[in-house]
Amino acid sequence: MTPRDTGQRSPVNASHVPRRPGVAALARIGHPSPGVDPADASPHSFPDGGTWRTEIPSVEGPEALAVVLAESLRLDVPVHRVSQGSGIWMLTDDEISGMAESCAERGIELCLFTGPRGTWDIGAATRTDSGGGGLRARGHDALAGCVEDALRATGLGVRCLLVADEGVLWTLHRLRAAGLLPDGTTFKLSALTGPVNPAAYSVYERLGADSLNVPSDLTLDHLTEIRRVSRAPMDLYVEAPDDLGGYVRMYEVAELIRRGAPLYLKFGLSRSPAIYPYGAQLRDLTLATARERVRRGRLALDLLARHGADGGMSPLGSRLPGPLRRFSVQEGD
Incomplete structure (x- = not known):
């Protein structure tokens, strides 16, 4: 296979062990490399059998999406999901519908951020050294704004919503359970609220999260600890x-997948x-960074291929997380 071939190959049935960076050369000069403990590997996968998918974040509108779609074709970068950070409220109906249609044509999941958040409203605490409540939705009106965003976006064809508040997450999960949000709508927890320990990860899963951002400074052991309590996609x-x-963490990609799958x-x-x-004042920067994010993806996928660790990618078009554990949703909770 060429470095650009990222077709699915099961890591479980592979006849070889992926090559670890520099191991052979280091061995030639007598430098030992730490062993791999099979017990550290995640036992979980996506329902399609894959262990990893790809996401291009910060795709802030139709122009940025067009750049990502074109660049991913040019560089042969498979894309399962694109996500946006500015918020549903920063897009017109036509922009949302157009993005949803463009993604559907390529079998890519579109994920848009819900509603007001503490870092942008009038709360001063987020501007202190402590950070206050961070991105959480302050008060009933902010919570209601997130609900309004969710209803609007799903009505325009969006089936993945980005959430930064546990109360918003639980509320949207209840709306989904009640049939007020379309079946198959998924909720993605923001990187700025991501859990940092197994107990917190498990709680967010039970509140309705279908995939959870975790901070990028978690160690490999931390990922293994999380995988011992939850199979929710990371x-x-x-x-x-x-x-x-x-x-x-480019050189850790293969090990991140091994420890964190489904990832x-x-x-x-x-x-x-x-x-x-995002707004027009940031257009040039946004389009340039969208293009470079796809290139970074190509670099990571090439690295996986060079190490013989590029098997196990979910088929393009895959999006659902499979069965997850939830708190009971009771009428009137």
């Missing part, structure tokens, strides 16, 4: 934006200015 920036630490590989961009909330 989202992780292989390269994190500066406001999330700016970490670049969405997110291709962010460090050393780049923030673009939320």
Whole structure:
């Protein structure tokens, strides 16, 4: 297979062990490499049998999406999901419908961010050193705004919603259970609220999360600990934006998949200015960074191929997480 061939191959049935970076050369000079403990591997996968999918984040509108779609074809980068960070409220109905249609044509999941959040409203606490409540929805009106966004976006064909507040998540899950949001709508937990321990991860799964961003500074052991309590899909920036630490974990991609599956590989961009909330004043930067995120994805996939670890990708068009554990939804809760 060429480095560009990322077709699905089952890692479980593979006849070879993926090559670890530099091991053979180091062995030639007598430098030992740590062994791989099979007990660390995640026992979970997506319902299609794949262990990883791809996501291009910060796709802020139709123009950025067009760039991502064109560049992913040019560089042969398979894309399972694109996500947006500025919010549903920053897009017109025509923009949302157009993005949903363009993604549907390519079998790509479109994920849009819900509603008002603490970092942009009038609450001053988020601007203190402590960060206050962060992105959470402050008060009833912000919660209701997120609900309004969810109803509007799903009515326009969007089936994945990005959430940054546990109360919003639980509310949207209850609306989904009640049939007020379309069947098959999924909820993705924001990287800025992501859980950092197994208990928290399990709680968010039970509140209704279908995939959960975890901070990019979690260790490999942390991922294994999470996988011992939950099979809910994990989202992780292989390269994190500066406001999330700016970490670049390219050489760990194969091990991140082995420990964290089922895993969405997110291709962010460090050393780049923030673009939320997006507007025309940020157009050139947003389109340039969208293009570069796809290129970063190509670099990560080539690295996986060179190490013989590119098998196990979910088929393109896959999006659902499979059965997950939930808290009971009772009338009047």
